[in-house]
Amino acid sequence: MSTALLIEQLLNGLQLGVMLFLMAAGLTLIFGVMGLINLAHGSLYMVGAFACATVAAATGSFWIGLAASLAAAALAGAIVEILVIRRLYERDHLDQVLATFALILIFSEGTRWLFGSFPLYLDIPPLLQGAVPLPGGGQYQLYRLAIIGVGVVVAVGLYLMIARTRLGMRIRAGESDREMIAALGIDISTLYTVVFALGAGMAGLAGALVGALQSVQVGMGEPVLILAFVVIVIGGIGSIKGALFGAILVGVVDTMGRFLLPQALLFMLPPSQAALVGGALASMLIYIVMALILAFRPRGLFAAHS
Amino acid sequence: MKLIAAGIFSAALALSSTALAEPVKIGIITTLSGGGAGLGIDVRDAFVLAVEQSGNEEIELVIEDDGQKPELAVQIAEKMIQSDQVDLMTGIIWSNLAMAVVPNTVAQDIIYLSPNAGPSALAGANCHPNYFNVAYQNDNFHEAMGQYAAQNYKNTFILAPNYPAGKDSLTGFKRFYTGELAGEIYTQVGQTDYAAEIAQIRASGADSVFFFLPGGMGIAFMKQYAQSGVDIPVMGPGFSFSQDVLPAVGDAALGVKNSASWSKDLDNEANKRFVEAFEAEFGRLPSVYAAQSWDTANLILSALSKASVKDKEAFRAALKEADFESVRGEFSFNNNNHPVQNIYVREVIKEGDVLTNRIIGTAFEDHSDAYAKDCPM
Known part of the structure; x- marks a missing residue:
């Protein structure tokens, strides 16, 4: 195993983590501010990917598609918040889970109705094709580096927005005491719509970025959603910082597990068995990590307020 | 009368x-x-x-x-x-x-x-x-690719998802493949990012790659494989290169050899x-x-x-x-009510703007399956 391969795999883990962060940040923000469990977050990811693929195919430009994905997902988020989610804030988590699960089904069948059952095509833009050299003689794909870059920019932007702007102040206030900021004359329902649209926009961006790497198809959001939930549980529900650390931890642990576990087992088992057992263990690894973290820190690494 | x-x-x-x-x-x-x-x-x-x-x-x-x-x-x-x-x-x-x-x-x-x-x-x-x-029978297309690989390659890297059909796939491939294995990986079902696996393929020194990843998994793998710039030839069963997924894979699929019992041509x-x-x-x-x-x-x-x-x-x-x-x-x-049929090797080509397959050879003639002998009928 060379250094170059190791560095490449670490970057792969980081890239997966950054992508999970874009999903988890919105999820945890919505939970932190509104106390809502949104299972339909994966559908907004799918909306972003479909919007990007459709617009990119029509205009020939990935970048217009990317802008469209942000706009479409944020708009879909705002509409869903106003029509459905708004009625759920006062209800308990079971009702929220049921209603947002229904939204998954509506989004999935609606998307099929509009776009058909066959997966769509989306390629990475010519500007980001190719690879850059790594120390140690390896190469790394430029597009994946760009995803890491986007993740860093979004993380910094989100931090600045929450720490330095009026909107961020209101979001923090909403997290600590909802009734009080409403009493102070802040239009809480607009704030909720904005926060929901912001989370949706980030999910849509993630969907579009990842759509160029994999297939744009109905149901693409749900596997990512499960990982995003693991991330926010590890990071501490409601904490953006927790989402960032949790996402990178999950991304790196998952990638390195898939890479190293089968090789480690080669010392004990014949190759075919090592691949089988190693693969099975690797798929459990992040859940084992989650269980361990919860055993020692039941509220996650960066527990937000109760 | x-x-x-x-x-x-x-x-x-x-x-x-x-x-x-x-x-x-x-x-x-x-x-x-x-x-x-x-x-x-x-x-x-x-x-x-x-x-x-x-x-x-x-x-x-x-x-x-x-x-x-x-x-x-x-x-x-x-x-x-x-x-x-x-x-x-x-x-x-x-x-x-x-x-x-x-x-x-x-x-x-x-x-x-x-x-x-x-x-x-x-x-x-x-x-x-x-x-x-x-x-x-589920193994058939994989067996055909194993046969094709045995004739053309010496050091194949194989991967499939970790579930029964994935294991059957690699077993079927190995039943007819006679060369060395450069590596063997079982991925997660529903996995969409294959960067870690592709990095290992690049480092393995393989002369060919066989994969079975049905549905969206295969689309994701093929796109990422082409984007990564690894130029080791890829092959797989026809499912990942069927007419329903080819448009989503795009030009990344061009030239890939795959096996099926049927082709448009x-x-x-x-x-x-x-x-x-x-x-x-x-x-x-x-x-x-x-x-x-x-x-x-x-x-x-x-x-x-x-x-x-x-x-x-x-x-x-x-x-x-x-x-x-x-x-x-x-x-x-056959005696077990499963088909006896030819399995072909196909290649992904472009006809005008449309990606499709054409037959380039026959892997098996009148092929049945390995389980028929256990069937009492």
């Missing part, structure tokens, strides 16, 4: 009209919603079209969506048997759904014809006279008629699933013209004769 001739004629007419005009109910359980719907829609469309073209108006189809969920498929099957009282059943795409539905269905003396799934558990010791597989009359009719009706090229479903419908039609569906014994015998014009050319049933 005249009277006798007329009598015989009218008797023959009466006989043939009962054979034709007898109402038949066929239950189709397939996947019409969710991520795997593309396959089910092709199966449904081809079946309905074949029945329409036969002009047989006594066939009634009961079509239901299983959503790719085994528990739902089981409920639908129960409903079709109990309240719809179907005579025959078909349509299931996925092996796990077939395993949930087929054993119980054939045990209730309903004949089931598989247009796609062919799990090994139903091909060997647990074969059943009421179960006909018109598609393939297969040179026989039945196939030409099928491709033409399908394209005219639906405005898209048929996939291998559509071809298998078309054959399933035509097999049923051929048996209906010979025997009454109510006479199970005679109907089973009529099915087993496989006396229909298959779009795959030569087609017959």
Whole structure:
């Protein structure tokens, strides 16, 4: 195993983590501010990917598609918040889970109705094709580096927005005491719509970025959603910082597990068995990590307020 | 004399009209919603079209969506048997759904014809006279790629998802592959990012890659593989290069060798008629699933013209004769009611703007499966 391969795999883990962060940040923000469990977050990811693929195919430009994905997902988020989610804030988590699960089904069948059952095509833009050299003689794909870059920019932007702007102040206030900021004359329902649209926009961006790497198809959001939930549980529900650390931890642990576990087992088992057992263990690894973290820190690494 | 001739004629007419005009109910359980719907829609469309073209108006189809969920498929099957009282059943795409539905269905003396799934558990010791597989045994396409790799490569890297069909795939490949293995990886089911695996392939020094990743997994793998700039040749079973996924993979698939029992350019009359009719009706090229479903419908039609569906014994015998014009050319049933057919090596090409496959060779002639010897039939 060379250094170059190791560095490449670490970057792969980081890239997966950054992508999970874009999903988890919105999820945890919505939970932190509104106390809502949104299972339909994966559908907004799918909306972003479909919007990007459709617009990119029509205009020939990935970048217009990317802008469209942000706009479409944020708009879909705002509409869903106003029509459905708004009625759920006062209800308990079971009702929220049921209603947002229904939204998954509506989004999935609606998307099929509009776009058909066959997966769509989306390629990475010519500007980001190719690879850059790594120390140690390896190469790394430029597009994946760009995803890491986007993740860093979004993380910094989100931090600045929450720490330095009026909107961020209101979001923090909403997290600590909802009734009080409403009493102070802040239009809480607009704030909720904005926060929901912001989370949706980030999910849509993630969907579009990842759509160029994999297939744009109905149901693409749900596997990512499960990982995003693991991330926010590890990071501490409601904490953006927790989402960032949790996402990178999950991304790196998952990638390195898939890479190293089968090789480690080669010392004990014949190759075919090592691949089988190693693969099975690797798929459990992040859940084992989650269980361990919860055993020692039941509220996650960066527990937000109760 | 005249009277006798007329009598015989009218008797023959009466006989043939009962054979034709007898109402038949066929239950189709397939996947019409969710991520795997593309396959089910092709199966449904081809079946309905074949029945329409036969002009047989006594066939009634009961079509239901299983959503790719085994528990739902089981409920639908129960409903079709109990309240719809179907005579025959078909349509299931996925092996796990077939395993949930087929054993119980054939045990209730309903004949089931598989247009796609062919799990090994139903091909060997647990074969059943009421179960006909018109598609393939699951290992077949992988075995063909193993045969092709054995002839062309020495050091192949293989990967598949960690679930029964994935293990069957690599087992099938290794059954005929004689070279070295540069590496063997089992990925997670539903995995969409293959950067870690591709980095290992690059570092392994392999001279070729064999992968089985059905549905969206294969699309993701192929795109990422092409984007990564690794230029080791790739091959796989035809599922990842079928007409339903090729547009989503894009040019990344060009030149990839893959195996299937059918291809659009297969040179026989039945196939030409099928491709033409399908394209005219639906405005898209048929996939291998559509071809298998078309054959399933035509097999049923051929048996209906010979025997009454109510006479199970005679109907089973009529099915087993496989006396229909298959779009795959030569087609017959083995002792375990699974196909004996050619498996071809295909290459992905571009016809104008459309990605499709053409046949470049035959991996196996009259190929059956490794489990037939365990079947007591």
